[in-house]
Amino acid sequence: TSADTTGANTATATPTAPLGTATTTPVTTAQSAVTGAATAGIAGTPGTPATTPAATLGNAAQRIQQANAMIASDPIRARAELTRLLDSNALSATERTQAYAGINNLASALFFSPNIVPGDIASQSYVVKKGDSFARITSREKLAIDWRFIQRINQIASEKALRADMRLKLAHGPFDGEVIKADYRFNVYAGTGSERVMVASFPCGVGTNDSTPVGTFKVRAGSKLIDPEWSNPRTGEKFKSNDPKNPIGERWIGLQGTTPETAKFTGYGIHGTVEPQSIGKQMSMGCVRLGDAEVQVVYELIGESSTIVIR
Structure with a gap:
């Protein structure tokens, strides 16, 4: 049967997807x-990693170590290297765990923070205009994200804090x-x-x-x-x-x-x-x-x- 019905962002549609059961209480609001947006949603410890063959990339463990060492000095290059390593499917289980940890260490400062790093393809700078809202910015800039992510990465507790000429970081997507x-x-x-x-x-x-x-x-x-x-x-x-x-x-x-x-x-x-x-x-x-x-x-x-x- 179909999992969901029309009605984005509402509580009126009823998904009937094949899901698991549960007993405890979730977070109740977005x-x-x-x-704490710089780290919210970043969980660095995976479940049981895949059991994969030893790396065939040539000293993958050393490359992971080198990429992690670049996180502070050259985060763009470090992210690209860790991505290539993970996408290669040639890492051992331990190496994959280390590479995922590196990605999330990068994410805290590079992606989930107001910092704009030159050369980052995932973000851009924006100057707030009079009358702007997060939703209006998302629409005008044609961002392929939910407006709440602008609020998250800029660590703004309320939309009332927006002021003309304020500089924001935008994540444009699509992701x-x-x-x-x-x-x-x-x-x-x-x-x-x-x-x-x-x-x-x-x-x-x-x-x-x-x-x-x-x-x-x-x-x-x-x-x-x-x-x-x-x-x-x-x-x-x-x-x-x-x-x-x-x-x-x-x-x-x-x-x-x-x-x-x-x-x-x-x-x-x-x-x-x-x-x-x-x-x-x-x-x-x-x-x-x-x-x-x-x-x-x-x-x-x-x-x-x-x-x-x-x-």
Whole structure:
């Protein structure tokens, strides 16, 4: 059955996706993730990493060490090198863990902060105009993100703090997602081709018995929801918006296959969880689940112009 219905950013549509069960209470508002934005949503410890062959890149361990050493002096180059290493699929499990940690060390200062670093393809500078709002800026600048991400990275507690001539950092996007099931990671990328770089990496949970489908997907139009209702497709149990026991947490992003192989997969999505111990494990009904802080960030970055690849 279909996972979600029309009604982006509302609590009226009811996703009925194949999801896991949960028992604890999630974060209740998007605003809670804005405070401490430089590190919010950055989780550096993955679940059980993939067991991969030893690196064939030639002294990969040394290259990771060198890239991590460049984080302070040349973060753009360090990020590009760590991206190449992770995308090579030639790292050992330990090396992948080290490289992911490097990406997230970079992200705290380079991506999730107001700092604008020359040469960063993921961000740009903007001067606030009289009457601006975060939503108006997002629309005028044609940013492929949710307006809340501007508030997050600039560490602004309230829109009332915006003033004409204030300089902001904007993340323009589009950003793409990649789920590495064996690593239990949801990776976020900016750019394409040779400029493609990983800007953040989050631990995630996937489907029981390897049930999360693989392939290429996009965000289903109108499917993004905040505080969604949800009906368990297996038991029929219904959860209302803001129910602290709602298994899908505070965010829902519906997925739609873009190839003949993935078009048959309906009802799948990316969502939060009230079962944090399930992150890094196979415990969902097939969807990709993220922690409360992480899913808020992914919701703000991944949109209808994004491509999501599950491997």
